Amino acid sequence: MKKTLMMTAALSLLAAPAFAEWNPDGPIRLWIGYGAGGGTDVQGRTLAKEIEALRGWKVLPENKAGEDGTVMSAQLKGEAADGQTLGFAITTTYDFAPMNSDNLSPEDFTYITTTAGSQMAVLARAESGWQSLEDLKAAADAGEQIVWANWGTQVEAGAEIVARALGITVNHLRTKGGKGALNALVSMDANVGWGGGVQKPLVEAGVLNILASAETTPVALAPEKPTLKDAGVDLNLGYQYIITAPAGLPDEIRDEIAGVVAEILNNPESETRQFIEKQYPPAPIVTQGAALREQILTTYDANVDMMKALAE
Amino acid sequence: MDLLFQYIGLGVSSVFQGPEGGLWLLPVGMVLIGVLVGIIIGAVPGMSGPFAMAIALPILVSIFGYGNEALYPVLGCLLGIMKGATVGGAVPAILFRTPGTPDAFLTTLDGYPMAQKGLGRKAIQTAHFSSVLGDNFSDLVLFIAAPAIALAVERILGLPEKSALIILSLCFMAAVVGQAPLKGLLGGLLGMFVSLIGSSMSGNGPRLTFGMPELGNGLPLTSAVLGVLVISEVLVSIEDMRNDRSGRTEGPTKRPEMGPRLTWGERARMLPGILRGASIGTVIGALPGIGTTTAATLSYDSARRASRHPEQFGKGTPEGVVATESANSAVSGANLIPVMSLGIPGNSAAVFIILAVETIGDFAFGPQVFQFTPIREIEGFDTIMNAGLVTAFGMFTMMVIANFWNWTLGGMLMGLLGHLVKIPKSIILPVILTVSLTAAYTQDGGYLGLLTAAVFSLIGYGLRRLDVSILPFVIGFLLAPTLEGLVRGAFTASGGDPFFLLKSPIALGMLALSAFLLIRMVRQARRA
């Protein structure tokens, strides 16, 4: 280990005039904004391993779970912007959550790269027989009380937007995380719910049906189901997994890290890529640098407008 | 019925089949290690099963990780410790009149006199036979009762009823644990309250964190429970040793003659007694909060009343050993009935089983586990089934394996335990302290985990010194997030009805029962 480190250090010294490559001074800490054992965690850990193998940088993954990555981000923003403390969360953490927070702002962070995307969908229990949003509307019109399981303000707002577009009333049930929403659905505490990707086994098992995709394209599990946009609801709740750093990270460090991640995600042999293809199909989503920052800031403004419109 | 057998078959084979499909002996091996550790720890006075489980859990998680495939090895080891400890505790109780675990206390009454009469081997074998048989009996009840209760419950309980059920079990627990129910209940409320620190469900950011972003996800669960249950007890023992300046060494007294073996005829004659003890233990164990000691006491009394020679109790009759050991071991299996069917833990050992399941993988306890989804195989795709149910049967399988090790190795090991040199408590306690704090740091978010364990150990110390039972605090701490989710959900789903909990007759009945328990507690407190 030490040997490889020294060798990479030596090599980079030789290459220094040509590439001005950046190397960290000691280990990099990758703070994963979710608990251990979940999809985000696995992704972060395999990525850490592969970065280490590729560059010889020591990357130490640490879990700092809570509130969709905001607990981690609140700690991250106070760290030194030297590329040696990185965060791993989802875009919602930065383009929606800061709205409800006194101590977070989208400007507090440097956005390095995205890795994968969600599979956001409207779900119902299979035994309800609902196959589409029309079925849902018909049931509501027939007098059935609709309880919609969600895990956060943004998706609750999304549910309300869908309900208004369909002209039905729903009761919103806030659960703990995406898994909580699924549990509420299965145990019949709710009859509609959101799923960001964790629904895969339950949909495959035929317990849950996908009614519509909340992405810009149909979800991989049910390619025949329409998107919300097709159904006439202007809503995109899709999110991407994202690597961030505190604001003020020098561009060359940002691009160096982004380059390493892109190299890994573009390699068909890479373990991270294969995991993403399986868990977040169809393939990695790699948006980086200035384009990513642009995306976060525009989406943030759009979300602010959405919430304002809802409140009126 | 066919489906049931299919699921049982899958559950059993899931224990022996690795993630890649090949033969996998890791869970079986971990159960074995657990049983061995449990028996040895059980035989060391001052240590008990939950103690070992508490320290083992973070270390096991560090070794095996949090993935789904880590569940069986970790759970297997914990179940093994739980079962091994119930067996091991009897040995020093019989040979040296120092119970290895709290629940073996009553075994000293008849076991020690037996050993003094030169019947040590007989007493140990009696304890082993009735303990393992009692354990098997209650496991059998668990295997049948947990799915049955879960199915019944899932059909009739909605959000308000589930909330009422948790409230009822907390009240019940406070009423039955310890001498001071009012303070027990206050402790339970305090436990619930501290679990609310940090996470909120509304998306409005963390609450009650004193501005510390690290607390945003709440207090680390394992560290908190480790602190309040285990480290606090270590502190109490350490203080007792600090104040005990007599300097007496606690070396074992001379080991008495072991005497003859237990014959098969004698074993057969014990069976009715074992059945009585195991039944009492199972019923007691299924109720949250009533511990092994109560079960053993009740069983001992009823055995004395039923006996033709009640005057021999306390003077070294095997009947006494049978009564206590069969009852206290039967508690451990039955304790998992409320855990597996409802997700409500009833004693410390169950707390750690729940913690393990919550920490690792996707599996979670609760009524949804026992949904018998039809198994369908789709060509070129996957098999469709309720994976949680397979895991539940896998867990049952590991319990049976643990019982097997207990029958075979347990018997042999118990004979040898008397030879073991006792490790002095004065060294083992400081070591436990260092290991616990390190485990809290490595598994639970660094200094946050370590300091949580430290602060909770002070809370536990205070509760222990004031004779307030700790269990309601721990259970309240563990169940409060669920209860908050249920109460909020029920309130919202009812459309904001302020009497949402009182609308359903079942919920109303359970709340009325809770109120009755409360009133009883208060009157008891005033009469005390």
Place this chain on the structure above:
Amino acid sequence: MTSRPAEDQADTGQATPGQGGSWNLWLGLGTLAFVVLCLLVWFPRDIGSGFLQKNLTGRTVPGDAFFPVLLVGLMVPLAVLLVLSQLRPRAGSTGEPVGHIGLSNLGFLGQIILLTGVSLMAMNWAGTGLVALTNAIGLTAFSGYRAASATFPFDVSGFFAGGVLLTCGFIRITCHRLGLRHILVAMAVVAGLILLFDGLLNDIQLPPNADL
């Protein structure tokens, strides 16, 4: 842990009724004070949303303060009953049984808090000290402990120093003395932990490396 009959008896025997009983009073009053403090000071400052809040649909839903207020609210009648049962006991009664925490207990707590605090300090700074030392004598050229925090032996030096200190300190309390054998046991235990967590397992951070 399940209650231990032998110890329970010893404990209750230790607490004389009159002396122990006043603890009921203090606990009850303390709880009431805590509730007041929560409702007037802590909750308003540290909970983002109120008891009830309007959600997006304009419907009233429980806020983040809903459950906390409910809980501390339930504490009030229990605390009042605890106080009352102590102040106006029925004939021949002494209120709920209660233990006792005296000055000697507080002394013990002070001692162990101090010991743990000093050990944690050692854990936190020994690594930094070692890096400064090896830098000074020219063995290494790290920019600080953070840069060395994944390099043996610097990464485990703090834990070793602090862990041995902690274990030895507590052995000193239980045994009333500290022999060479005790120090060796403590060093072996801490070395064993290092071997387990740092040697055999990946991605596990020993103190203080997860807090840099």
